[in-house]
Amino acid sequence: MAEPAVTQDEKKEEEEQKVVDEGIEVGISRLTEARIEQVINQVLNTETGARLKTYVNTCIHCGLCSEACHYYMSHDKDPKWSPVGKVKQTLWEMIRKKGRVSPDFMRRAVEIAQTECNLCRRCLQFCPFGIDIAYLISMVRRICHKLGITPLYIQDTAHSHSVTMNQMWVKGDEWPDTLQWQEEEARGEFPTLRIPLEKEGADIMYSVIAPEPKFQAQLIYQAAAIMEVAGVDWTMPADMGWDNSDMAMFTGDNEIMGRVKRTHFELAARLRVKRIVMGECGHAFRSVYDTGNRWLGWSHPPIPIVHAIDFYWELLKDNRIPIKEKYPEPVTLHDPCNVIRGGGLMEKARYVAHALCETVVEMHPNREYNYCCCAGGGVINCGPPYKLKRVKSNRVKAEQLMDAKARGAKVIISPCHNCHSGLKDIKNYYDLHMDIKFFGDIIYQIMEKPE
Amino acid sequence: MVDQSNWDWETREKTVPMDPWKDKFNWVEEPYASPDGEHVAAVVNQDEEEFNVCVNGETWENPFEKIWYLRWAPDGRLTALVSDMAEWTVAVDGVPWENKFAYVWNTLFSPDGKNIAVAAQNDGMYCMVVNGKPWETTFQNMTYFAMSPDGSKTAAVVQVEDFGEGEIHKFQEGCFTVAVDGQAWENKFVNAWNMAFSADGTKLAAEMRHNLYDYSIAVDGRPWDKVFQCVWEPVFHPVTGSVIAPVRTGGKWTLAQDGEILWEGRFLQAWHQTFSADGETLAAIVSPRYGRWTVAVNGRPWSVTFSTLVSDLVISPDGSTIAALAKEDQTWKVVVNGAAWSNTFHMAWKPVISPNNRHVGVKVEKQGKYTVVINDRVWPQECEAAWDPVFSPDSEKVLLRTVENGQYLRRILPVTEITG
Numbered sequence: 098m099a100e101p102a103v104t105q106d107e108k109k110e111e112e113e114q115k116v117v118d119e120g121i122e123v124g125i126s127r128l129t130e131a132r133i134e135q136v137i138n139q140v141l142n143t144e145t146g147a148r149l150k151t152y153v154n155t156c157i158h159c160g161l162c163s164e165a166c167h168y169y170m171s172h173d174k175d176p177k178w179s180p181v182g183k184v185k186q187t188l189w190e191m192i193r194k195k196g197r198v199s200p201d202f203m204r205r206a207v208e209i210a211q212t213e214c215n216l217c218r219r220c221l222q223f224c225p226f227g228i229d230i231a232y233l234i235s236m237v238r239r240i241c242h243k244l245g246i247t248p249l250y251i252q253d254t255a256h257s258h259s260v261t262m263n264q265m266w267v268k269g270d271e272w273p274d275t276l277q278w279q280e281e282e283a284r285g286e287f288p289t290l291r292i293p294l295e296k297e298g299a300d301i302m303y304s305v306i307a308p309e310p311k312f313q314a315q316l317i318y319q320a321a322a323i324m325e326v327a328g329v330d331w332t333m334p335a336d337m338g339w340d341n342s343d344m345a346m347f348t349g350d351n352e353i354m355g356r357v358k359r360t361h362f363e364l365a366a367r368l369r370v371k372r373i374v375m376g377e378c379g380h381a382f383r384s385v386y387d388t389g390n391r392w393l394g395w396s397h398p399p400i401p402i403v404h405a406i407d408f409y410w411e412l413l414k415d416n417r418i419p420i421k422e423k424y425p426e427p428v429t430l431h432d433p434c435n436v437i438r439g440g441g442l443m444e445k446a447r448y449v450a451h452a453l454c455e456t457v458v459e460m461h462p463n464r465e466y467n468y469c470c471c472a473g474g475g476v477i478n479c480g481p482p483y484k485l486k487r488v489k490s491n492r493v494k495a496e497q498l499m500d501a502k503a504r505g506a507k508v509i510i511s512p513c514h515n516c517h518s519g520l521k522d523i524k525n526y527y528d529l530h531m532d533i534k535f536f537g538d539i540i541y542q543i544m545e546k547p548e
Numbered sequence: 549m550v551d552q553s554n555w556d557w558e559t560r561e562k563t564v565p566m567d568p569w570k571d572k573f574n575w576v577e578e579p580y581a582s583p584d585g586e587h588v589a590a591v592v593n594q595d596e597e598e599f600n601v602c603v604n605g606e607t608w609e610n611p612f613e614k615i616w617y618l619r620w621a622p623d624g625r626l627t628a629l630v631s632d633m634a635e636w637t638v639a640v641d642g643v644p645w646e647n648k649f650a651y652v653w654n655t656l657f658s659p660d661g662k663n664i665a666v667a668a669q670n671d672g673m674y675c676m677v678v679n680g681k682p683w684e685t686t687f688q689n690m691t692y693f694a695m696s697p698d699g700s701k702t703a704a705v706v707q708v709e710d711f712g713e714g715e716i717h718k719f720q721e722g723c724f725t726v727a728v729d730g731q732a733w734e735n736k737f738v739n740a741w742n743m744a745f746s747a748d749g750t751k752l753a754a755e756m757r758h759n760l761y762d763y764s765i766a767v768d769g770r771p772w773d774k775v776f777q778c779v780w781e782p783v784f785h786p787v788t789g790s791v792i793a794p795v796r797t798g799g800k801w802t803l804a805q806d807g808e809i810l811w812e813g814r815f816l817q818a819w820h821q822t823f824s825a826d827g828e829t830l831a832a833i834v835s836p837r838y839g840r841w842t843v844a845v846n847g848r849p850w851s852v853t854f855s856t857l858v859s860d861l862v863i864s865p866d867g868s869t870i871a872a873l874a875k876e877d878q879t880w881k882v883v884v885n886g887a888a889w890s891n892t893f894h895m896a897w898k899p900v901i902s903p904n905n906r907h908v909g910v911k912v913e914k915q916g917k918y919t920v921v922i923n924d925r926v927w928p929q930e931c932e933a934a935w936d937p938v939f940s941p942d943s944e945k946v947l948l949r950t951v952e953n954g955q956y957l958r959r960i961l962p963v964t965e966i967t968g
Contacts, residue, residue: 143798269654277614293578337691
């Protein structure tokens, strides 16, 4: 693949978007070429195997992955934004040069790996050989982690995981205190409602991501209300491990990822629950259902993981949530990568949407071919410095949403936290004037509640 | 340890009706049976923001605005975390500690029950509180907690250097360490995690990370000379006092002792290493190959492996009986000395080994009904709730604590009544 020509306008745009990230720059300043070479070869030689070799040797550079990528499509099909282009600018060059690349090369490599690929695996759907480019980019992130050049914001989040086992520095007392506060609030509406803490032997342990207790506590309230109305035997843990999220997975700090996931699963095992039901988060699902458990040696989750979509499907199918009347506003459904391409929940998501809403307008493409939100894969967690690039790199998503809006959709249902935040930025930047909701928001709004 | 010989091992059955509690209170939370089985207690709601604890039908003298984490101390005292006027403390048998805090959590007990500790926060600063008395030193954050076997010492992972939001490089210089009874170690680490006290309580070992990549074990603040790709929680050898921890080296896991590799074998995973009391037997849960789990004893894995999970490893004092739970898909099994029992369950609790090392009892659940299994023989009684079986000191009898038809029952049965 030839290097793309860069126009004056593009240069100007690149200048506008130039970010000085302390996490990267301080790390780069400490690098030597010898260190880079040693780390790259250590990762490639001891942490990869047949999978990487097969991918590298199989790719015929056909470029069929390109149009799968929202970055490529949003940047007028500039090849440097294509999935294969990103591999070419990073991992292939490291392999070709046997690790002998410069600090400047690594600066660009970490920028690509952490902020220009969401690991959403849409490109995997179009690769004739099934090459998982997200895996290749993850290996670049692993190398960058070992070189200490991870962007500041997401590195701080990984530090939080390492200390608190949650992603937002929520302290040991703040978590149960927040649950008790939400329980107290909810008793105004449901007088006998409990958020049962540390109830050993409950059917379900409900786990969330740390932004919920930190600044979206109403989601815990809503979940408790749904559990109450549906008569679920559930518990929430008071101990570390309650947070199912995992940004260490996205920085390539596999050891912290494993520690966080072990804590989560062993907590559920200690509480003797049959299943873990998790809130509407996509990346956390990837971490507990795919990546984190496997790093620990569990080929599948030792305690079954049920994503909120699946759980709501189950409750609605069994008529356990009485609905007053369906949600009247026309909605469109965003398919989050990690639970749809990663978990196959696309039809269950539609069952839930249709059970709850009068009108569901499909966005196109959809299901496993849906466009990414451009927030996932840890990209939004790299923080405000990259926000403009993130929203500009997802014009194609705005167009997809505009199309759904033109066909009547007024509300976007996004059963994933990262997608939720990413789509909010997209709608604001492109003036879409659509509301964004979780399934839980809608269920709470339309379910029958005590008088 | 609590002397169980003075418990009533003769009366075959005692009952406490619990159904009337439902009429007496707005709601009754999940019950907890006392270790000796003489009492059953639950948090109950009496009115709006008025909670109490009901013990054998009698409530504590004073209610509280909030009550949670009702737990029996091993010596039979009943504890709960209680709150009034937005202040929290521990109530023991209904009497709150004099000292109050902004929040308390994570109750710890010494094996003899004499010492009770919690983590506490006041004005945004953290410390441990033992029997109502807080550490003299407080810290800006506190995560993992431990108590020495005799309960005389407590420890926690604490933050000793300030760092602001996003100050990642300051964080990476090392801002955390371990404090014992409020006294922080001099050495600071990027992270410290699970800790273990030595049997005599004089030493403390903790998992730690020097930087983002090099993991080791620190003993009394001094890290091992060797570093590893990752480590898990350490334990002390009960006799020699050496420290054993799982370590990851070359992408595989094994056990190390005082920094040197102990087991020749390499595993996909190794954790929860446990010694027999005499120190002669060391067992650990291991994954001998991807997606398979078992127990390794003195480095040699059992031939039987399981697909989903192995947990709750226990070992008799003389090392002759080693038991664990194993899970295959959604089915729980009990495995003793490398052989799985024929009965399977929908849930199982940690195995209990009798004092004579000959019996293994397990609380289990099937189809929502609870019972107890001893030596693979299922007690046929189906219960609404059950607690772990307790063997008598002579191992001839077993104490069974259950809820059946809305009634709490304390039974003493000859073990042979279940095992045949």
